[in-house]
Amino acid sequence: MPLTPEVLAVNREVVTRLGSFDISFEPDEEPWFAIDGIDKPQQIAGDGAGGAFVLLPSEHVLYVSSEGRAGIIANGFEAFVQLVVARPYWLDILKFSAGGDLAEMRRAAIALEATLDDEDEVNEARKEIRSALDLPEPDDPVGALYEAVAASDAIVRATDGSPFTTLFNRFSIDNNPMLRDAAA
Template identity: 80%
Template sequence: MPLTPEVLTAQGEVVAWLESLDVSFAPDEELWFSIDGIEIPRQIGSDASGGAFVLLPSQHVLYVSSEGRAGIIAESFEAFIQLVVARPYWLDILKFSAGGDLQQMRRAADALEATIENEEDVNEAREEIRGRLGLPEADDPVGALYEAVAASDAIVRATDGSPFTTLFNRFSIDNNPMLRNAAA
């Protein structure tokens, strides 16, 4: 059976573990954005920074940040969960992508992973979620994230009609001493 939001939310323990990785399946009461060509977006969840996860009719998962950035981050709901489990800091990978450079994203992922490698709660959450869902590990979560964001064609707009920008940000880990040292 394919993994869907309904299948996942029926498993309370998995939902709790995902919340520890900053994904909540309690959508906002009122949408604060619109998506061109979609009358009523299906928000399936949010994160602690106020961003929203939306399941598109194509089954792609779109992320809308509270800071005016948006883009497709996964080709399916299952790929989204695999991404969150494999790389819970996926948004930081995009922040340090140097404008969408895959090699910089891989460097950022390695550095970010080094900063959490001894955090038992993250590793326990990963094991529990994968085990309870029978979820295979993602082959190349950073590559899949890059491909999804690079191919993103969803146009998201603020309530005033202004379009959101890409999720790729201009920073690299070289701009952050902690991450630069973790990568060394």
């Protein structure tokens, strides 16, 4: 059976474990953004920074940040959960993508993995979630994230009508001494 928000919702233990990766499957009632061509966005989750995850009619998962950035991050709900489990710091990978450079994103992922605070706890959560959902580890989560964001064609707008910008940010891990040292 394919993984859907409804299938996930019945597994409260996994939902709780995913919460340790800063994903809450109790979305806001009222969206604070609009998506061109979609009347009622289906928000499936949120994060601690006020961002929203939306399941589009195409089955792609869109992330809308509270800071005016948006883009498709996964080609389906299962791919979204795989991304969150494999790279819980996926948003930081985009932050340190040097404007959408895949090689820089890979460097960021290595540095971010090396600087995890509770590596053993994260790995245990990954193992439990994958086992409970019979979820394979993705072959290339950073590459899949890059491709999804690069191909993102959803236009998200603030309540004043201004469009959100891409999730790719201009920073590099070289801008952050801790990450630069971890990648060395």
